[in-house]
Amino acid sequence: MASILRPAPTSLNKSLSSARLFCPNPNSFATINPSRRNHSKCNALASEIFEDFLQNALHLDESNPLFPFLRYGFNQIEGVTAALPENGRWGILTAAGLIWVYLTVRPGVLMGAVDAYLLAPLQLGLDSLTGRRNLKMTDFVVGERLGEGSFGVVYSGAIVPKNFVLEERVGKAKRRVENDDRFTERVILKKVKVGTKDAEEFGDYEEWFNYRVSRAAPESCAEFLGSFIADKTSLEFTKGGKWLVWKFEGARNLADYMNNRNFPFNIESIVFGRILEGLDPIKKSALIIKQIMRQIITSLKRIHDTGIVHRDIKPTNLVVTKKGQIKLIDFGAAADLRVGKNYIPDEGLLDPDYCPPELYVLPQETPNPPPEPIAAILSPLLWQLNSPDLFDMYSAGIILMQMAVPSLRSTTALKNFNSELKFASYDLRKWRELTSSKPDLRVLDLDSGRGWDLATKLIARRGFLRRGRLSAAAALRHPYFLLGGDQAAVVLSKLSLNK
Numbered sequence: 355m356a357s358i359l360r361p362a363p364t365s366l367n368k369s370l371s372s373a374r375l376f377c378p379n380p381n382s383f384a385t386i387n388p389s390r391r392n393h394s395k396c397n398a399l400a401s402e403i404f405e406d407f408l409q410n411a412l413h414l415d416e417s418n419p420l421f422p423f424l425r426y427g428f429n430q431i432e433g434v435t436a437a438l439p440e441n442g443r444w445g446i447l448t449a450a451g452l453i454w455v456y457l458t459v460r461p462g463v464l465m466g467a468v469d470a471y472l473l474a475p476l477q478l479g480l481d482s483l484t485g486r487r488n489l490k491m492t493d494f495v496v497g498e499r500l501g502e503g504s505f506g507v508v509y510s511g512a513i514v515p516k517n518f519v520l521e522e523r524v525g526k527a528k529r530r531v532e533n534d535d536r537f538t539e540r541v542i543l544k545k546v547k548v549g550t551k552d553a554e555e556f557g558d559y560e561e562w563f564n565y566r567v568s569r570a571a572p573e574s575c576a577e578f579l580g581s582f583i584a585d586k587t588s589l590e591f592t593k594g595g596k597w598l599v600w601k602f603e604g605a606r607n608l609a610d611y612m613n614n615r616n617f618p619f620n621i622e623s624i625v626f627g628r629i630l631e632g633l634d635p636i637k638k639s640a641l642i643i644k645q646i647m648r649q650i651i652t653s654l655k656r657i658h659d660t661g662i663v664h665r666d667i668k669p670t671n672l673v674v675t676k677k678g679q680i681k682l683i684d685f686g687a688a689a690d691l692r693v694g695k696n697y698i699p700d701e702g703l704l705d706p707d708y709c710p711p712e713l714y715v716l717p718q719e720t721p722n723p724p725p726e727p728i729a730a731i732l733s734p735l736l737w738q739l740n741s742p743d744l745f746d747m748y749s750a751g752i753i754l755m756q757m758a759v760p761s762l763r764s765t766t767a768l769k770n771f772n773s774e775l776k777f778a779s780y781d782l783r784k785w786r787e788l789t790s791s792k793p794d795l796r797v798l799d800l801d802s803g804r805g806w807d808l809a810t811k812l813i814a815r816r817g818f819l820r821r822g823r824l825s826a827a828a829a830l831r832h833p834y835f836l837l838g839g840d841q842a843a844v845v846l847s848k849l850s851l852n853k
């Protein structure tokens with residue numbers, strides 16, 4: 355009962371009490387002379403500002419493992435400056451604060467250093483211990499060919515079970531992987547083309563990015579299992595050729611679902627775990643599409659937060675898992691703006707159907723990236739001036755239009771839409787007035803046109819300071835996502851599955 359009567363701790367109370375906690379002599383707070391008391395009040399204020407900054411600007415709350423370290427660092431600085439006169443002290447605290455902000459704003463120089471010098475070696479050590487970095491050609495059986503890009507060929511496959519007879523593995527098992535019960539652990543294998551110009555470099559980049567995203571946003575991307583070099587030439591294997599391996603995340607990508615006339619109802623029970631009852635088809639379509647968009651944009655936010663721009667967001671690069679998660683794949687064209695990795699200013703590696711009009715993540719006149727540590731130090735400036743993440747947001751807008759407007763789903767219709775957009779100077783409102791195709795925009799016009807409004811703010815030209823489009827974080831705050839009927843449906847279906 356007593357705890358009910360006690361006033362709830364406010365953030366100021368918390369800050370004050372924590373400021374006392376870290377004060378060298380807690381008793382001095384109340385009893386020493388008035389200037390000392392003012393000093394401690396300043397401590398409390400600075401501490402409160404710092405805490406608010408951690409929670410509101412960096413979204414780090416007390417449950418975050420970094421929180422105690424950051425507080426400790428802050429209190430150390432406070433301790434060191436305690437003996438200085440008030441002015442000098444505030445000067446040092448302000449400078450430290452500004453440096454701190456610079457190191458923590460996107461793309462996160464500080465976290466980048468932690469990742470590069472701590473997490474990456476740790477991952478390497480753990481993977482080596484568990485045998486993950488020692489994959490061999492004989493660990494896998496290769497099945498059906500799923501696709502081919504400029505630098506690689508993708509196959510479905512499986513991990514060879516222990517005690518499996520080798521001859522059987524190489525011979526009859528081939529191309530039966532998908533329907534063979536003995537292969538329980540299915541994988542996706544990408545053979546990096548041998549003898550194709552730049553393919554090897556591309557394969558190395560893709561591998562590097564997959565390790566990087568497996569640390570930065572594991573829940574948003576296909577699980578990367580590692581790579582191996584073929585040690586002999588046999589069937590699809592060429593001696594010396596590199597293979598990349600992922601966990602098999604799902605039999606179909608978003609494009610496979612969208613190519614079916616029944617979309618989006620063919621994906622409804624996967625995304626929500628059940629069929630939604632009592633809704634008219636337009637409202638139902640809108641909910642399904644909103645949930646897919648929410649997942650895509652949430653994943654984009656996660657990778658953008660760590661400085662990665664995917665650069666090839668399109669339905670074939672979004673795998674749908676059995677549990678209805680939409681995972682990003684194919685990081686071969688990605689750029690890490692934190693360290694300037696795979697960022698080659700005059701190169702466009704992109705699918706023209708989903709690519710924004712500016713064609714490049716950074717202006718072409720941007721010089722080649724300097725060595726990684728220097729690029730990292732400069733990256734917040736580059737990011738704030740150019741907002742490279744908005745590149746992917748345009749592609750997300752095209753996906754929204756395709757999902758919501760049935761007549762834009764075919765390849766030909768998409769090409770036509772893109773040329774009409776170009777004619778309308780990439781202004782979606784103008785396109786709506788000008789197009790002769792009479793698109794069915796009912797799904798986007800629901801709820802006072804919130805979906806339409808979002809689409810117009812994703813599909814747009816860059817404006818002042820290369821802004822003019824919503825970032826992933828801003829898109830998730832758009833009224834379209836605030837009405838969370840799709841989220842409610844997900845929660846309800848989880849509750850009914852748990853019963």
Ligand SMILES: Nc1ncnc2c1ncn2[C@@H]1O[C@H](COP(=O)(O)OP(=O)(O)OP(=O)(O)O)[C@@H](O)[C@H]1O
Nearest residue numbers: 501502503508542576600601602603604607670684
């Ligand atoms: N981890 C995975 N789980 C399930 N399916 C996958 C996975 N990775 C890739 N695929 C499937 O393989 C297809 C091709 O993969 P990916 O896009 O990586 O290859 P690619 O050679 O770069 O092709 P493209 O250049 O056409 O994009 C995907 O569209 C997807 O359907």
